[in-house]
Amino acid sequence: MVIAVIADIVGSRSLKDRASAQRVLDETITRVEADLPLATQPLTPTVGDEQQAVYARLGDALTSLLMLQLALPDGISFRFGIGVGAIRAIDSVHGDLSDGPGWYAARDAIETVHAREQRAVPRMRTWIVGAQGQDEVMESVIAASNAYLLARDELVGAMSERERRLTYGRLIGTPQAELARTEGITQPSVSKSLRSAGAAALIEGVAQMRGAAS
Structure with a gap:
């Protein structure tokens, strides 16, 4: 069992410069x-606006995808x-083609995101689906993780670009003083921004996932 991820670009057809956006995505990844x-x-x-990735553990995928959400600029x-x-x-x-239930489940998951963000959860960006045959433990892990993702996406979606940058910096261990110098603001302003953004x-959620995976 592995973790298969399908990603697509939000609003890809409305991007003014699709090639430039792809460069930003490539550099950020x-x-x-x-x-x-x-x-x-x-x-x-x-193909088109889609990308694919594979992870060994669910916690690794959730951590990496959060970092990508935080690192991307507004508009992409x-x-x-x-x-x-x-x-x-x-x-x-x-050449080798990658296929199997993991990919079918990932396709079902991204279709769920499309459907729900257009209705009641506009900031929803991530969902997990287990292929048939998951045991009760994994089914419970997926259900709990989806509940976590709904709250996480809402929190990230409400952040400004600067708040995402600061959160990313702290997540990888960059001191607040260094973040302040980079942003051209004071260290207390960094602390206030991080606190108000949640x-x-x-960061504690990532620590829990990384701890559980180690």
């Missing part, structure tokens, strides 16, 4: 992987469908 390499296959473009964001299940390589004249809850 590379940065996140350099700061905390968790993916067995980092997000890679497939992803939806994420996370599938828990097996994947397999299929031989092809074009950054501590996100």
Whole structure:
């Protein structure tokens, strides 16, 4: 069992410069992987506005995708469908093709995000679906994780670009004084921004996931 992720770009058709946006996405994905390499296959473009990634553990996927949400600038964001299940390589004249229940579950998950964000949960960006055959423990983990993701996406979606940058910096261990110098503000202003944005809850959530995975 692995964690398969399908990501698509929010509002891709309305982007004024799709090529420039893709460069930003590529650079941000590379940065996140350099700061905390968790993916067995980092997000890679497939077709259209979609990308795919593979992780060994659910906690790794949730941590990495949060970092990406925080690192992206205003106007460019992803939806994420996370599938828990097996994947397999299929031989092809074009090289190995990745297939399997994990990908089908990820597709179901991202379709759920599309449907719900258009109705009652506009800031929803992430959902998890387990392929058939999950045991009761994993089913409970997925349900609890989805409840966590609803709250997490709401919190991140309400942040300003600066608050996301500051939260990302603290998440990777950058001191507040250094963040203040980078942003051209005072250290107390950094602390106030982090506190008002609810950054501590996100950072503690990552610590809990990383602790559970270690």
